[in-house]
Amino acid sequence: MIIDLSRFIENEKPFWTELETLLDRMERDAAFRMDVRGLKRFHYLYQRASSALSRITDVSSEKNLKIYLESLVGRAFAEIHKQRSRFTFGNPLTWFLRTFPRTVRKHAAALAVSLAITFAGCMFGAFAVSMDPDAKESILPFAHLMGDPAERVAYEESGKTDRLSGHKSSFSSQLIANNTRVSVFAMGLGITWGIGTFILLFSNGVILGAVAADYIMAGQSSFLAGWLLPHGSVEIPCIILAGQAGFVLAGALTDKRRPVSLKQRLRDAGPDIVTLMGGVALLLVWAGFIEAFLSQYHEPVIPYAVKIGFGSVELILLILFILLGGRPTKETAP
Amino acid sequence: MTGQILSRFSIHTPEGVTFSLRLAGPVVRSLAFFTDMAVILTITKIINLFGGFLGVISPDVATAFSVLAYFAVSMGYGFILEWALNGQTLGKRLFRLRVMDAQGLALSFSQVVIRNLLRLVDALPGLYLLGGISLLITRKSQRLGDLAASTIVVWSPPMAQPDLAQILSGKFNSLKEHPHLCARLRQKTSPAEADIALSALIRRETIGPSERVELFSVLSGHFKEKIPFPEEAVFGLSDEQYVRNVADVLFHPVNRLSR
Known part of the structure; x- marks a missing residue:
């Protein structure tokens, strides 16, 4: 025709x-x-x-x-x-306090994998440095961690001048930007079927374990806890949560148990990945602020007990937040 | 994931209609990307200019402001604009590109965020190498961010409705004096042959003089062989005029001139 x-x-x-x-x-x-x-x-x-x-x-x-x-x-x-109405932040406070912790719990298996890989990396790093102290030169990427921990502690504690004076805000902003980038990498590398996320989390764990072992073996446990806990109690879980998001992405790519297409699995996982990353980004702002304004000050400026106490409280609150946040109350339960 | 690389992507709607979208290739996507980079740098410069005033109060706060502004703009530019402009950034709009869901649906917010966050991975190990390779080897020209978010980038070339009036109407067509032959011509001509004649007429001004003569000679020969018209109907007609009359017969079955 x-x-x-x-x-x-x-x-x-x-x-x-x-x-x-x-x-x-x-x-x-x-x-x-x-x-x-x-x-x-x-x-x-x-x-x-x-x-x-x-x-x-x-x-x-x-x-x-x-x-x-x-x-x-x-x-x-x-x-x-x-389907524009499918994902919205809605009330930002409700989203952060309820949706975010619920989403973390919803993907508990991915969180467990992320946590286990980081822990395995820590163990490996600690073992490597305890067996061969010279190994830290190969493992640690930061020059200021290469030296003797006792010397560094002595230097930090004797500091009469504030070495971050006039740079705290810029240091904090750099930390926020850098940590967010690392978190995005941890999530984004999930596209490599989780292999990239695995490598990133494991290598992060190796560095953490190596530093911890180095300072503990040098008898500087208090300094280490006082230095790392205030910001690390939020920053390290954030990287683990970003790794969780990476494994959620990897799961959507590889999980063929559900009778739905790959495209649909990715569409289903998308809102949860964004929620996890949104929560991580907010928490990292806090971690960056604490790292610049609190973590870099040691005794005698701030007693270690105060810093360790502060960091421990943060960690406990974060765990409680993740475990209990957004759970139905008696009024809202069906 | 890989296989024959598509230049068009077909979608079958529940209404039984099939339409295809032209997938954007690496070159046009790169041009849009560089445009967006220029916009990001300009926005950052402007923000830094305002941030410079903070330096009067505190240079530290001014530096922090600059670092966070660049970070926020470079990370947020893509997903804020793609969400607000239905899959387009300024660069994409300039080059007529649009991000779409891989099933032809509109983008969801999470898709926009994920494809933009994964730019960091696409950029590895530098110069967008991973993303570029992915773009070249995936069937739907998707970078890693597109794969994760299940999105595609389509290109809508400038669209012009064909103006047939200029080439087919208002001229006497001697072939239509023989309606029974016209009916046979329409019956024997396939849509593809009809389109070749029409396309040749539409593009005739873009063809070189000798090629134009040769093309219409071949076409008129083909149609003359298919249905021979009497000598008086084709007397004095050039090959091009003959093909024009054939197209007029094919696409204007009712002889409005003779009514």
């Missing part, structure tokens, strides 16, 4: 123009909403354009018209099937 193309265009063009105008408005203004009558008209225009596309596809390969109609139908199809 060969159709009268010019008459066909002449008849249909007003409907295409109307649909195009509507689509332009929808795409320009995300808050644009139609009433039922408008929606019915929109659906009618979509169906009419679809029908025109079918006719054109069957009878002619006139490229411009086909591309034009495909674009119209494609845009309308996306608008009709869009």
Whole structure:
């Protein structure tokens, strides 16, 4: 069949123009909403354009018209099937206090894997340094950790001047940016079926274990706890939570037990990954602030007992938050 | 994940309609990316200019402000704009690109965030190498962020509705004096042959003079062989005029001029 193309265009063009105008408005203004009558008209225009596309596809390969109609139908199809209401932060406070801890618990297996890998890395790092103290030169990436811990402690504790004076805010902002980047890597490397996330968490654990073993063997446990706990009690769990998000992504890629397509598994996992990363980002702001303004000060400026106490309380609160946050109360339970 | 690389991606709707989207290739995506980088740097410069005033109060706070501003803009630019502009950043809008769900649906917020967060992984080990390789080897030209978020980037070339009036209407068509032959011509001509004639007429001005003569000679020969018209109907017609009349017969079955 060969159709009268010019008459066909002449008849249909007003409907295409109307649909195009509507689509332009929808795409320009995300808050644009139609009433039922408008929606019915929109659906009618979509169906009419679809029908025109079918006719054109069957009878002619006139490229411009086909591309034009495909674009119209494609845009309308996306608008009709869009799911914008599926994920919203809603009330930010409710989201952080309820949705975030619930999401962490929902993926407890991924959290356990993330935690276990970090712990295994710590054990490996500690074992390596305790067996061969020279190994820390290969393991530790930071120059200031290469020396003798006792010398560093003596230097830090004798410091009469504040070495971060005038740089606390910038140091804090750099820590926030850097830690967030590492967390994003821990999540993003989940795309390598979790292998990249595994390597990142394990290597992070190795560094942590090696530093801890080095300072403990040098008899500087108090300094170590006072130095790491205030910010580490939030920062280290954040990396583990980001690793959890990475394993949620890897799980969506590899889990074939559910009878749904890969695309659908990824769509389902997406909101949870974003929630985990959003929570991690907020917690890292706190960790960066504490690291710059508290962790870098040692005795005699701030007693270790205060720093250790502060860090321990943070850690306990964080664990309680993750375990209990967002659980149904007696009033809300079904 | 890999296989034959597609330049178009077809979607079958529940209404039974199939439409295809043109997937954006690495070059046009790179151009959009560099445009976006330029925008990010400009925004950061402007913010730093304002942040410079904070230096009067405290240089430390000014530096912290700059670090966080660059970080926030570079991380947030993609997902804020892609969410607000339905899958487009300024660079993408300039080059007519749009991020879409891989099933043709509209983007969800989590998809926008994930594909943008994974830029850090795509950029590994430098110069977007991982993302670039992924773009080149995946069937739907997806970087790792697109794979994780289940998104594709489509290109909508400038669209113009064909103006057939200029090439087919308002001219006397001697072939239409023989309606029974016209009917046979329409019956025997396939849509593909009809489209070749139409495309040749639409693009005739873009073809070189000698190639144009040769093309229309081949086409008119083909149609003359298919359905021979009487001598008086084709007398004095050039090959190009003959093909124009054939296209007019095929696409304008009702002889409006003769009514």
